[in-house]
Amino acid sequence: AQSVTQPDIHITVSEGASLELRCNYSYGATPYLFWYVQSPGQGLQLLLKYFSGDTLVQGIKGFEAEFKRSQSSFNLRKPSVHWSDAAEYFCAVALDTGRRALTFGSGTRLQVQP
Amino acid sequence: GAVVSQHPSWVICKSGTSVKIECRSLDFQATTMFWYRQFPKQSLMLMATSNEGSKATYEQGVEKDKFLINHASLTLSTLTVTSAHPEDSSFYICSAPAETNYGYTFGSGTRLTVV
Numbered sequence A: 001a002q003s004v005t006q007p008d009i010h011i012t013v014s015e016g017a018s019l020e021l022r023c024n025y026s027y028g029a030t031p032y033l034f035w036y037v038q039s040p041g042q043g044l045q046l047l048l049k050y051f052s053g054d055t056l057v058q059g060i061k062g063f064e065a066e067f068k069r070s071q072s073s074f075n076l077r078k079p080s081v082h083w084s085d086a087a088e089y090f091c092a093v094a095l096d097t098g099r100r101a102l103t104f105g106s107g108t109r110l111q112v113q114p
Numbered sequence B: 001g002a003v004v005s006q007h008p009s010w011v012i013c014k015s016g017t018s019v020k021i022e023c024r025s026l027d028f029q030a031t032t033m034f035w036y037r038q039f040p041k042q043s044l045m046l047m048a049t050s051n052e053g054s055k056a057t058y059e060q061g062v063e064k065d066k067f068l069i070n071h072a073s074l075t076l077s078t079l080t081v082t083s084a085h086p087e088d089s090s091f092y093i094c095s096a097p098a099e100t101n102y103g104y105t106f107g108s109g110t111r112l113t114v115v
Helices: none
Strands: A003-005 A010-014 A019-020 A023-026 A032-038 A044-049 A056-058 A063-067 A074-079 A087-094 A110-114 B003-005 B010-013 B021-024 B032-036 B044-051 B067-073 B076-081 B088-100 B102-106 B111-115
Touching: A003 A087, A019 A110, A023 A074, A032 A063, A044 A056, A044 A063, A044 A074, A056 B111, B003 B088, B003 B111, B010 B021, B010 B088, B021 B088, B021 B111, B032 B076, B032 B111, B044 B067, B044 B102, B076 B088
Parallel strands: A010 A110, B010 B111
Antiparallel strands: A003 A023, A019 A074, A032 A044, A032 A087, A056 A063, A063 A074, A087 A110, B003 B021, B021 B076, B032 B044, B032 B088, B067 B076, B088 B102, B088 B111
Protein backbone atom coordinates (compact mmCIF):
# COMPACT_ATOMS: atom_id res chain seq x y z
CA ALA A 1 0.00 0.00 0.00
CA GLN A 2 1.12 3.55 -0.69
CA SER A 3 2.24 5.40 2.41
CA VAL A 4 4.27 8.22 3.86
CA THR A 5 6.10 7.66 7.11
CA GLN A 6 7.57 10.15 9.51
CA PRO A 7 9.20 7.96 12.16
CA ASP A 8 9.77 10.71 14.70
CA ILE A 9 6.65 12.00 16.42
CA HIS A 10 8.48 14.52 18.57
CA ILE A 11 12.00 15.95 18.38
CA THR A 12 13.66 18.39 20.75
CA VAL A 13 16.80 20.25 19.76
CA SER A 14 18.74 23.10 21.26
CA GLU A 15 18.73 26.45 19.54
CA GLY A 16 21.68 26.63 17.16
CA ALA A 17 21.92 22.88 16.78
CA SER A 18 21.43 21.10 13.50
CA LEU A 19 18.18 19.36 12.61
CA GLU A 20 17.15 16.43 10.48
CA LEU A 21 13.56 15.27 10.13
CA ARG A 22 13.00 11.95 8.47
CA CYS A 23 10.49 11.04 5.80
CA ASN A 24 10.10 7.77 3.94
CA TYR A 25 7.60 6.90 1.28
CA SER A 26 6.31 3.71 -0.22
CA TYR A 27 5.04 4.17 -3.74
CA GLY A 28 5.38 2.26 -6.98
CA ALA A 29 6.94 5.24 -8.71
CA THR A 30 8.82 8.28 -7.48
CA PRO A 31 6.17 10.70 -6.27
CA TYR A 32 6.30 14.45 -6.05
CA LEU A 33 7.64 15.28 -2.57
CA PHE A 34 6.87 18.18 -0.28
CA TRP A 35 7.65 19.49 3.18
CA TYR A 36 5.20 21.77 4.98
CA VAL A 37 5.35 23.54 8.33
CA GLN A 38 2.36 24.32 10.52
CA SER A 39 2.42 26.57 13.56
CA PRO A 40 -0.22 25.95 16.25
CA GLY A 41 -3.69 26.83 15.03
CA GLN A 42 -2.36 27.97 11.68
CA GLY A 43 -2.48 26.79 8.11
CA LEU A 44 0.28 25.16 6.15
CA GLN A 45 3.36 26.82 4.72
CA LEU A 46 5.36 25.16 1.98
CA LEU A 47 9.04 24.82 2.85
CA LEU A 48 10.23 23.10 -0.31
CA LYS A 49 9.32 20.55 -2.94
CA TYR A 50 11.00 18.05 -5.23
CA PHE A 51 9.76 17.09 -8.64
CA SER A 52 12.91 16.09 -10.54
CA GLY A 53 16.51 17.11 -11.17
CA ASP A 54 18.99 17.97 -8.45
CA THR A 55 18.28 15.75 -5.49
CA LEU A 56 19.28 18.41 -2.98
CA VAL A 57 16.51 20.97 -2.75
CA GLN A 58 16.79 24.35 -1.11
CA GLY A 59 13.76 25.85 0.56
CA ILE A 60 12.73 28.83 2.60
CA LYS A 61 13.91 29.70 6.09
CA GLY A 62 17.25 27.96 5.56
CA PHE A 63 15.78 24.49 5.12
CA GLU A 64 16.95 21.93 2.61
CA ALA A 65 15.96 18.37 1.79
CA GLU A 66 17.66 15.54 0.00
CA PHE A 67 15.88 13.01 -2.14
CA LYS A 68 17.42 9.54 -1.99
CA ARG A 69 15.76 7.17 -4.41
CA SER A 70 17.61 4.12 -3.10
CA GLN A 71 16.26 4.75 0.40
CA SER A 72 12.85 6.12 -0.64
CA SER A 73 13.57 9.05 1.62
CA PHE A 74 13.22 12.81 1.56
CA ASN A 75 14.72 14.07 4.80
CA LEU A 76 14.52 17.68 5.84
CA ARG A 77 17.56 19.42 7.29
CA LYS A 78 18.59 22.71 8.75
CA PRO A 79 22.13 23.49 9.91
CA SER A 80 21.19 25.80 12.77
CA VAL A 81 17.76 25.83 14.34
CA HIS A 82 16.12 29.01 15.60
CA TRP A 83 13.53 29.18 18.36
CA SER A 84 10.96 30.31 15.78
CA ASP A 85 11.32 26.97 14.00
CA ALA A 86 9.32 25.25 16.73
CA ALA A 87 6.25 23.90 14.91
CA GLU A 88 4.76 20.79 13.35
CA TYR A 89 6.40 19.54 10.17
CA PHE A 90 4.65 17.42 7.59
CA CYS A 91 6.12 15.46 4.75
CA ALA A 92 3.66 14.97 1.89
CA VAL A 93 3.61 13.20 -1.44
CA ALA A 94 1.52 13.18 -4.58
CA LEU A 95 1.61 11.00 -7.65
CA ASP A 96 -0.01 13.59 -9.87
CA THR A 97 -0.14 17.19 -8.74
CA GLY A 98 -2.84 18.05 -11.20
CA ARG A 99 -5.45 15.56 -10.18
CA ARG A 100 -4.37 13.78 -7.03
CA ALA A 101 -4.46 15.14 -3.53
CA LEU A 102 -1.46 15.18 -1.28
CA THR A 103 -0.96 12.36 1.18
CA PHE A 104 0.51 13.59 4.42
CA GLY A 105 2.78 11.88 6.87
CA SER A 106 1.78 11.83 10.52
CA GLY A 107 3.93 14.84 11.29
CA THR A 108 6.90 15.60 13.53
CA ARG A 109 6.57 18.12 16.33
CA LEU A 110 9.74 20.14 16.77
CA GLN A 111 10.53 21.68 20.10
CA VAL A 112 13.47 24.08 20.41
CA GLN A 113 15.24 24.53 23.72
CA PRO A 114 16.97 27.83 24.52
CA GLY B 1 -0.40 34.25 -7.25
CA ALA B 2 -2.52 31.13 -6.71
CA VAL B 3 -4.24 32.24 -3.53
CA VAL B 4 -7.10 30.38 -1.91
CA SER B 5 -9.18 32.38 0.55
CA GLN B 6 -10.99 30.30 3.16
CA HIS B 7 -13.77 31.57 5.40
CA PRO B 8 -14.61 31.60 8.18
CA SER B 9 -11.33 31.11 9.99
CA TRP B 10 -13.17 29.88 13.04
CA VAL B 11 -16.78 29.11 13.91
CA ILE B 12 -18.66 27.88 16.96
CA CYS B 13 -22.03 26.28 16.41
CA LYS B 14 -24.60 24.36 18.40
CA SER B 15 -25.17 20.66 17.96
CA GLY B 16 -27.68 19.92 15.24
CA THR B 17 -27.03 23.03 13.21
CA SER B 18 -25.24 23.30 9.87
CA VAL B 19 -22.10 25.21 9.04
CA LYS B 20 -20.82 26.25 5.64
CA ILE B 21 -17.14 26.75 4.88
CA GLU B 22 -16.12 28.57 1.72
CA CYS B 23 -12.94 28.40 -0.30
CA ARG B 24 -12.43 30.87 -3.09
CA SER B 25 -9.60 30.91 -5.58
CA LEU B 26 -8.73 34.57 -5.95
CA ASP B 27 -6.44 34.75 -8.95
CA PHE B 28 -6.84 31.46 -10.75
CA GLN B 29 -9.49 28.97 -11.72
CA ALA B 30 -9.68 26.00 -9.42
CA THR B 31 -11.24 23.15 -11.33
CA THR B 32 -10.35 20.84 -8.46
CA MET B 33 -10.49 21.43 -4.72
CA PHE B 34 -9.35 19.02 -2.04
CA TRP B 35 -10.89 19.11 1.44
CA TYR B 36 -8.94 17.90 4.44
CA ARG B 37 -9.77 17.45 8.10
CA GLN B 38 -7.25 17.66 10.89
CA PHE B 39 -8.00 16.57 14.44
CA PRO B 40 -5.87 18.01 17.26
CA LYS B 41 -2.30 16.80 17.20
CA GLN B 42 -2.96 14.69 14.14
CA SER B 43 -2.17 14.85 10.47
CA LEU B 44 -4.32 16.06 7.62
CA MET B 45 -6.68 13.48 6.24
CA LEU B 46 -8.29 13.86 2.85
CA MET B 47 -12.06 13.95 3.10
CA ALA B 48 -13.11 14.55 -0.46
CA THR B 49 -12.20 15.91 -3.85
CA SER B 50 -14.51 18.31 -5.59
CA ASN B 51 -14.48 19.08 -9.29
CA GLU B 52 -16.27 22.01 -10.84
CA GLY B 53 -19.59 21.01 -12.29
CA SER B 54 -19.60 17.43 -11.05
CA LYS B 55 -20.22 15.46 -7.90
CA ALA B 56 -17.53 15.29 -5.28
CA THR B 57 -15.57 12.13 -4.66
CA TYR B 58 -15.50 11.15 -1.00
CA GLU B 59 -12.85 9.11 0.77
CA GLN B 60 -13.80 5.89 2.44
CA GLY B 61 -15.49 6.47 5.76
CA VAL B 62 -16.56 10.05 5.07
CA GLU B 63 -20.33 10.51 5.12
CA LYS B 64 -21.35 12.30 1.96
CA ASP B 65 -24.74 13.23 3.38
CA LYS B 66 -23.12 14.86 6.36
CA PHE B 67 -20.33 16.70 4.58
CA LEU B 68 -21.92 18.32 1.57
CA ILE B 69 -19.49 19.65 -0.99
CA ASN B 70 -20.48 21.99 -3.78
CA HIS B 71 -18.19 23.22 -6.53
CA ALA B 72 -20.56 25.20 -8.69
CA SER B 73 -18.02 27.58 -10.17
CA LEU B 74 -14.36 27.68 -11.05
CA THR B 75 -13.63 30.00 -8.14
CA LEU B 76 -15.77 28.68 -5.31
CA SER B 77 -15.99 25.40 -3.48
CA THR B 78 -18.00 24.98 -0.29
CA LEU B 79 -18.14 22.38 2.46
CA THR B 80 -21.29 22.23 4.55
CA VAL B 81 -21.25 20.25 7.76
CA THR B 82 -24.85 19.27 8.31
CA SER B 83 -26.38 18.43 11.68
CA ALA B 84 -23.05 19.04 13.34
CA HIS B 85 -22.08 17.12 16.45
CA PRO B 86 -19.21 17.67 18.89
CA GLU B 87 -17.21 14.90 17.21
CA ASP B 88 -17.19 17.01 14.03
CA SER B 89 -15.12 19.62 15.84
CA SER B 90 -11.92 19.83 13.87
CA PHE B 91 -9.71 21.96 11.64
CA TYR B 92 -10.87 21.91 8.03
CA ILE B 93 -8.52 22.96 5.21
CA CYS B 94 -9.08 23.26 1.50
CA SER B 95 -6.41 22.96 -1.14
CA ALA B 96 -6.20 23.40 -4.90
CA PRO B 97 -3.55 22.44 -7.43
CA ALA B 98 -1.48 25.51 -8.23
CA GLU B 99 -1.09 25.44 -11.97
CA THR B 100 1.86 27.77 -12.12
CA ASN B 101 4.37 25.76 -10.13
CA TYR B 102 2.89 22.28 -10.13
CA GLY B 103 2.36 22.45 -6.40
CA TYR B 104 -0.64 23.08 -4.23
CA THR B 105 -2.09 26.12 -2.57
CA PHE B 106 -3.90 25.89 0.74
CA GLY B 107 -6.58 27.88 2.44
CA SER B 108 -5.79 29.16 5.91
CA GLY B 109 -8.14 26.67 7.52
CA THR B 110 -11.36 26.78 9.52
CA ARG B 111 -11.51 25.80 13.17
CA LEU B 112 -14.96 24.33 13.81
CA THR B 113 -16.13 23.86 17.38
CA VAL B 114 -19.51 22.23 17.96
CA VAL B 115 -20.99 22.73 21.41
